[in-house]
Amino acid sequence: MTADLSPLLNASELWHKMGKRFGELKGDYERNVQQALANGNWQGQAFTAHQISAAATASEYVAAQTEALAVAGLLTQAHAELTRLQKLVKDLVADAEAKDFHVDGSGKVAYVGFNKLSAQEQDALRHAPDYPQLEAQAQKAAQEWTDGIAMAVRAVDEADQGVRRALTRAATGHSAGGNGFGGFNAHAEGDLAKAGAPEDVATKTDGWHVEGKFKATGPDIGRTPSGPKYGKEGSFKGYIDLFHITAQGSASNGHLKLSGIVDAYEGARGTANYGFTDKGAVAKAEVSAGQRGLAEARTEYGPIGEYARVEGFNGAEGSISAKATKDELTVGAKAFAGKKATVAGGVEVAGIGFGATAEGWQGPGAEAWWGYKKENGVWKFGSHAGASPGAGGSAGFEITVDPDKLKKAVGHAADAVGDAAGSIKKTVSSWL
Structure with missing residues (x-):
């Protein structure tokens, strides 16, 4: 209810600037290092070794830019989604209170409409034949409000967990973006819905x-x-x-x-x-x-x-x-x-x-x-x-x-070639 989500936008702006800066550094590195040393004056094994190392470094600049811009996009989408869901919780609480219900700090709802009556009105109400029915209806309505607010809070939490997963995956260098593992993520996903999807949950059917x-x-x-x-x-x-x-x-x-x-x-x-x-x-x-x-x-x-x-x-x-x-x-x-x-x-x-x-x-x-x-x-x-x-x-x-197995194998190979081609394309682009 009281969380300030504006720092997400501030962080997104900083990550976006970082991504642009990595792009500038990549251009500086290409001009002042790769191209400067590849003018033909330096030859031999040391030059060949340097070119391999330089290609890896240039590729990491590209991967760093991809990762930073992906994180920036995820933070912007996270702010929009969490703000929307937070508003739903606030609106539910406001609607409940407008209908004479009280919502405590844990989200539990109780009907307080009877408290607005005078002492005489309350005493008369308690002795009325239909009072038990009215009290039961109020308790039922309070529970429905409690369940609805709890559901809205769970939606916020689930979205928050999705943002956590997306940011963790974006910042994990599991792809060989720079001729090795553990570098920047050259394939960071910037779509929150895709990157934040839950992991497959192990079930009892896992194993043999x-x-x-x-x-x-x-x-x-x-x-x-x-x-x-x-x-x-x-x-x-x-x-x-x-x-x-x-x-x-x-x-x-x-x-x-x-x-x-x-x-x-x-x-x-x-x-x-x-x-x-x-x-x-x-x-x-x-x-x-x-x-x-x-x-x-x-x-x-x-x-x-x-x-x-x-x-x-x-x-x-x-x-x-x-x-x-x-x-x-x-x-x-x-x-x-x-x-x-x-x-x-x-x-x-x-x-x-x-x-x-x-x-x-x-x-x-x-x-x-x-x-x-x-x-x-x-x-x-x-x-x-x-x-x-x-x-x-x-x-x-x-x-x-077996046509079915062959089709699946070709599909997997095409996916692998596509991933490799993407990495090669970025590396070659860094050389040109």
Whole structure:
């Protein structure tokens, strides 16, 4: 209520003068130091070292000017906002007092209208049938005024805390404005609303966040035929499942994410897809019987990740496929009976992954596959081939592209380049 906010404007004016003065000093330094010593008369390693140091000094003058002008702007905006909010508190108190309420120094309101009555009027009022109701209404109104004033005071305090955050951030040299940390803030924000925004508050979900899924089905038997019609491909699926178990989970902490999946299956299946649709042409048939198992682990930290996968198969399988759609172009064939063990691994950077696979076979067979396809929003390119008269194996490679991760990585890189370009621009400007 009684705070004098005018010193904020006085301080703002001084900081503005300081910013202008830093600009003048920058010009003096360029003319009398940088340009004077860069006239060609001084050459050698000492001159080169001086130029690097001089560039840092000139950059600091630019950063100092930016910081000082930002603080000046913040102080001016702080005066306007705090004055506005202080007036709201004063107006509320004045309105309450005009309506026969008293506001004490802590902001608590009490109705004093009854005190204006004469002793006889007060005594008559206390004996009136509706006095309890009138007293309750007065207490309710007083509490509403108390709550309203408290809310207005909180608004002042929140604005004051925002100003504190903004000034602290503006005066913190966390950016490398002068070839090093801890100097003047070359990126000081002069907008109070942006610079004074609260920090992210830590919640109970911070730290490790764990998620998991588990699914088990079987035994089961069935078939689902469907002929080609109305632009849809024909399909057939027949299966005898003894069991199918899948477990997957992830644990994340900040930029670090660990995830894995385990899958086990035993049974026999046969599928076929064929036909022409608006999406393309499909011809595919596959049969298999036996046991399969898969385990995969992934580690990701920001845009960088790696994965490892192992698979096992015991049984017989055969397939032939050719598919050409907007999301897939693949050709392949395989026939095998026996046991397989597969290992795969790779790395991923900014949504682009590179991996390799290798299989060991015990049993006769041959297979080849080539193409690309889109699964769960991720593009996969790859090829593998192998043969085994009795013992052998196959090898292949795989490349993955995740458009969402790639877009985010490019966005972050653009932001970083923009920040660096801004610093370079100011430094180069100081040389010219």
